[in-house]
Amino acid sequence: MNAPLTHKDFTTSQEVRWCPGCGDYAILRVVTKTLAEIGATRENTAFVSGIGCSSRFPYYVESYGFHTIHGRAPAVATGLKLTNPELDVWVVTGDGDGLSIGGNHLLHALRRNVDLNILLFNNEIYGLTKGQYSPTSRVGTRSPSSPGGSTDMPLVPGQFAIGAGSKFYARAIDTDKVGLGEVLKASHAHKGASMIEIYQNCIVYNDNVFGGFTDKENVKDSQIKLVHGEPMVFGAEQNKGLAFDIKTMAITVVDANKHADEILVHDETNKVIAQLLIGMPRPQFPVALGVIFHQPADPFDKTYYNNHVSGMKRTGNIKDVLRKTTTWKVD
């Protein structure tokens, strides 16, 4: 058993039960591959999920796994991580699971900065319950529960995460093996809560909703891959760049050749720019991918242990504690 593990070692015997063509398959493949690449061990890895198509994930990863109840994965994972801080804990959740019913737990896991790698499979729809609109669905989404089109303003997961105080936010696309693999590794390396939003195509209920930037012909002009320390350029000829306009306090697209000096260099610790990158409207702007925001800070599980009188070890005994008060003897 000393040979390095491969993605196959992280694959269970269970038949995968997603719709043919579902984006979840692609994500599963990249995740098991990444686990092997980062040298994870199966016994010290745990996947915790809620309920939804995406939340089936743990059944397919040969590690410890917990398919909990709808929306509660971050809470279960927090308890697990506090108990067992050496574990690598991954949370798998959907836009409904994590942002609708589970919004509060995600909020507080991010705020507390519990060292969890949180994978948000955003397909902008409730897959498992057959296609109702979700909190990330765009206004006007027609679904069984919004036959006339939804009117709720969607939540922007990245904005939510940063509003919650998250110190790590990255984005990737289900079928982009390289990009997804990279952010998975970065998230794993980050100590604290890291939130990865994965645009995942639900072929049955919301097919091609990300087509604007995932269709092959659009990719280069509609995606910008951020690399810390690198200038923000994109486009088929790498001829476009992102700049900051101080007057409007907004990001603009400039000609990368003419205005090379104005082009922003990606600094993942810059929260202001991160928020602007997250909020860039499509199709006027490309979608920002990669590690958008990352600010190291002590994770909750660490401060918790540091602050615990005995670091969760039993140093005293109940016999003594029972007597730490006035006692008297009767003979």
Added chain:
Amino acid sequence: MNAPLTHKDFTTSQEVRWCPGCGDYAILRVVTKTLAEIGATRENTAFVSGIGCSSRFPYYVESYGFHTIHGRAPAVATGLKLTNPELDVWVVTGDGDGLSIGGNHLLHALRRNVDLNILLFNNEIYGLTKGQYSPTSRVGTRSPSSPGGSTDMPLVPGQFAIGAGSKFYARAIDTDKVGLGEVLKASHAHKGASMIEIYQNCIVYNDNVFGGFTDKENVKDSQIKLVHGEPMVFGAEQNKGLAFDIKTMAITVVDANKHADEILVHDETNKVIAQLLIGMPRPQFPVALGVIFHQPADPFDKTYYNNHVSGMKRTGNIKDVLRKTTTWKVD
């Protein structure tokens, strides 16, 4: 009954049951006064609260009132407002009620932009349950549930609100009658979810936690009152100003006399600056008060009605609807 109502008309017969010296009293007074000033009617006003000291509020306002359960006021208020869109609905919540157990409902009320005036009484503690630390308590808060000091990173309510997509966020201090009155009026005028964070002193469990900027001697140097269109100056001699440093992408304090041209003019629609103002660390910076962010947008209750086939009126009848399918007769 045609004489304009006064704050007394908005006062109930119920004996007020807060601790002597609690900041809630001051807020109550300003709220009833403001209701009279804005010409609110008692029958078309409703106060909805959760559970907590602050959530006792509805009992003391002569209007319709609903003291619901812990954390759920925004949800109850949403149902009420959708049913009865002409009502002025005020939500009263605490930092525990609104941001701990009720975080999800607050999140979604703000996201959807339901036309509610949300008063968050932030005393950075759980008052009613006798002083445990809350999600806004600072790191190191000693409380019955954190005898060694809390280690959780606090949530910043303004950041949370903007992350949720809120279009209105303002701040005030319990005892600052004028400032509080102004933001109440602005919030009432805003159509959509408006979030007002009120720094409220809990004299029993967290006394003077805001002393850094509420103590008389500090007020001028530690508070900046924002007025849309006015430059951001503060200090005993109005000699300090806030500027934006493009290099660090941060706000800085400058000498208002020497660098008058650099001083930011408050534009409440500017989200980037709003977020920076919210996040200014104390005591290096003053605390920003007033309407910090405000971007008009259609409220949910409006788009909901616009999108409803009949605007929630009964235009058809069940007899016909029962027959909107294949039917057959048996004789």
Added chain:
Amino acid sequence: MTSKTELESVVIRLAGDSGDGMQLMGSQFVATTAKLGNDFATFPDYPAEIRAPVGTTFGVSAYQVNLGSVSITTAGDEPHVLVAFNPAALKVNLAIIAKGATILLNSDAFSSRNLTKAGYTEDPRTSGELDGYNVVEADIGRLTLEAVKELGLSKSDGGRCKNLWALGLLLWMFDRDIKMVSEWVSNKFAKKEVIRDANLAALQAGHIYGEASEISAYVTPIAVKAATFPPGEYRSIMGAEALALGLAAAAEKADRKMMFCGYPITPASALLHRLSQLGELGVGTFQAEDEIAAVCSAIGAAFGGAIGVTASSGPGIALKAEAIGLAVNTELPLIIVNAQRGGPSTGLPTKTEQSDLYQAVYGRNGDTPIPVVATRSPGDCFYVAIEAVRIALRHMTPVIILTDGYLQNAAEPWEIPDVDAIEPIATNDAPARDEDVERQQQAFTRNPDTGGRPWISPGTLDLMHRVGGIEKDIVTGHISYDGENHSAMSDLRANKVKSVADFIPLQELEMGETKGRLLVIGWGSTYGPIYQAVKAVRETGADVSYVHLTYIQPFCKNLGDIINGFDQVMVPEMNMGQLNTLLKDRFSIDPISVTQVTGQPFRISNLKKKITAALKAMQPGEAA
């Protein structure tokens, strides 16, 4: 015309991949059946949760229908006809069909790959395991493609018409023409001409195939004559739809808006979907962020003067428990629908069960009684919904409606009710302002007979008041921490629920005499099988009667009297004995508990056995 066999009733089961369109095929078959005047009952049997990979056993979706010229109350124990679209469908369903049944196989799906996927090591068509069945094969896939080939569709689009081809053949097998289905196809795809034409071509080809091909050598068309229904206007209805329409009808009868606040969950979502199409009836729907928000916004709506409704299944109802207590304490009308599914926890989300009765009756903190009613059949959902609203508005209380996954999706022919004949629903309207009484007190001055308080909503001039979850003074309605008052309020809440019994009808017997040896008591969707089982046993001359409960909390006033007239009581239910517990508590009796938790409805034959055995086991001397 070929010769026909005439049958009184027949059970057909259609099975294929989730993507094969079994539910559509089934429901269109039923539409024709309905129009021809058969009685019927359907049972859609979905696969668990996710669309599984093609060809797997766990991806099989089935639709069962029982149609007859006689009265039909269940989807039938054992199908006489099975249509299997692939090996997996055959594998899963073979065990439950009747010996000698006709099996129509889509033979071109029986590739060795598909056989392996289904877990067959040998082809069942040749292995002998189909001996004794009447097996008919057709290359449905290929024949469909042939039928549509002139229309220029892609192979995959063309293949999607398979179910229509099979439907054509099925209609032929049951001696029906394709007119109704053709019309439906033409309407549905009015804007997509090619698709429309392809479906029509497939349908026709399948129908003609029956007539023309050698298939008629093996299968004789089966004719099932029209059933005798009382005169009236009929339609087909599913439980979820009936519930939605019943709620909307209640709103109309009460002349109030209705606000439905829900969060999707299987199998309750259908109600949200259907109600969100009923805007013209003054019905609003709100998809909340979770179940707690759903019930709370429904409570907010009720405070605002609309009939607040929320729905979920067990796990979601669990989340609503705290807020339901709030509705009890604030005395607001609220309807909570529980479409039960297999538990505990996530359990068996797509299977049916009746195991949330404890939760409905007891599942709250404190002494927090709530009226509970249950639906027995798809059409019954309409009436129970109205009754629930009536109780909620009369007594100003939340009311729980128990339905289940089976009923949500099952369909039956249903006489469209005469809406005018339904009594209007009275509301406790806001009183006039009485200057001698505090406003708060006016809002809590209850009707002594019903315990109902006035329903005063914001916007009402000069009757402002405050409500909340803390105990209230029984007279003034203000907060009260007084012990004696709490005791009085506890009685008031208990009596309010008890008083419901003063207004509802007396319990009727479904069948049998009011006194005798054995009384079977059922509730909910088990109505169909229990009815048939009791009927069958009675036909042997046995002394057994049958009561089926709509009102579970409180029970009808005379239920105790009925029970006392029998030597023994039997309680069949799809749980581990929950109604049984309730009956023991309320009537100090010791019934025979018959339980089944397999996620499937009872089989008539099993119940018959239980009843017969019980009668046998009773001492002859024990007669009443």
Added chain:
Amino acid sequence: MTSKTELESVVIRLAGDSGDGMQLMGSQFVATTAKLGNDFATFPDYPAEIRAPVGTTFGVSAYQVNLGSVSITTAGDEPHVLVAFNPAALKVNLAIIAKGATILLNSDAFSSRNLTKAGYTEDPRTSGELDGYNVVEADIGRLTLEAVKELGLSKSDGGRCKNLWALGLLLWMFDRDIKMVSEWVSNKFAKKEVIRDANLAALQAGHIYGEASEISAYVTPIAVKAATFPPGEYRSIMGAEALALGLAAAAEKADRKMMFCGYPITPASALLHRLSQLGELGVGTFQAEDEIAAVCSAIGAAFGGAIGVTASSGPGIALKAEAIGLAVNTELPLIIVNAQRGGPSTGLPTKTEQSDLYQAVYGRNGDTPIPVVATRSPGDCFYVAIEAVRIALRHMTPVIILTDGYLQNAAEPWEIPDVDAIEPIATNDAPARDEDVERQQQAFTRNPDTGGRPWISPGTLDLMHRVGGIEKDIVTGHISYDGENHSAMSDLRANKVKSVADFIPLQELEMGETKGRLLVIGWGSTYGPIYQAVKAVRETGADVSYVHLTYIQPFCKNLGDIINGFDQVMVPEMNMGQLNTLLKDRFSIDPISVTQVTGQPFRISNLKKKITAALKAMQPGEAA
């Protein structure tokens, strides 16, 4: 030394504003009492929720103690001594004290303003309503200020020593010296010298006042001799503390970490507070964002190999119901403590009640049985906590502990247990890897006697597996939607809970014979009053026995046999009859249900009446 009256037991009630320090005064009085060897029981009676304005009736805080040289099990029906710090305190408490009781009034608080605030139109000291009581007045406020005046405190700081002055006087009245309290004051304010000295001065002044002033003309010091306790080492203990220590002891006995995840709520918070001081025992506490997160993180902790514990009161337990079902389905050990309070909804948060029994036993979706145990007295909480953990770990199941607001805060003298004598708690440790069996299956290979599966936590080499809320195959532990398997798993879950009865002790009788006319069955914190009532009635020679339940689900195996030995059963409980329902269901009996929901413990005298009446009403011919 003045003369003394000797009493066997005496009930004292201290009442004043929330800010007057009644709880502190009471607990210090009790500390002295304990040390002197009296038996005692206390009942802190807090005002509702918020600190109310000074002088109002709803702001009155009280502390009652019953001390005796005889065995004491309740805080007493009717106080013999009332200390009233203001008119409101007098007003609220007058109705419940014994006729002829001694009332010590703080007379300088009887200003006309305070009288009005308390709702008096006339001064009760002169209106005649105190006739028949032994009223003693002292200007406590003024005398306190005088006592501390040399220390230079502000008037308000000085005034805060009032309770110490009164305590001094009270100690004199009960013939106790001030030594222990002095030591406590010196310790507590070691760093605040002025405050320390002021409190000491006040204490002494009050004590001396008794001796010196003319008060001794009206009051004779009362001596209550030491009670006879079995030999041992004793301490005073409150219920919440005993529960916390019991949980920590269980973790030690099982040699596991404990993770307590909670969310504050009255009256359960005390457990969170106390456990957060027990870090040295390997106990972690986590204050979650809400109750759902609390139970879920406790479940996560249990999955991680720690004993997961969560606690709340009714409304919070309601929120946990869905997740408790998850713990059942995943077969993880989890302790859920419910410190019950008055319901429904927010109800009466600071008052005690036993109305969450239904919720504990039935309050979940699906057939989801869970063991339920209940605590009867402060010290008993320690043992019940250990027992609950033992059950959870043996059977791999969540266990609910029912306690209540009264027990959380009540104190009694308690023999410190010999921890070594407590049997270690066995855990279902991870097995060795068996290559012939799938890993998943190893995690679900259950002990046939207990139903417990191995507790395998992440980090364990080569035993990786997945758990979840969907139904599992009974053998392999993989997801299964099979109906027969679900049925088998439903039986397994039911049998697991039933099997608890094979391991717990048999039910003991508290008092009386195993056969007879009347059996009283109690549970929870009503132990004290029922015990005394049955004892008193038995002393009249009546045929009544008493059983008090710790194990509620399942009941002890022999409970049915015991019940069958009696003609009639009586069930007193502080709810509307919940245990009664359970007993009817399980034993098909029809007990007399004695209920009380006033937010206060039972009075012995009331129970005595009920028992006597029941015995009288029984036909003499009905003897067993």
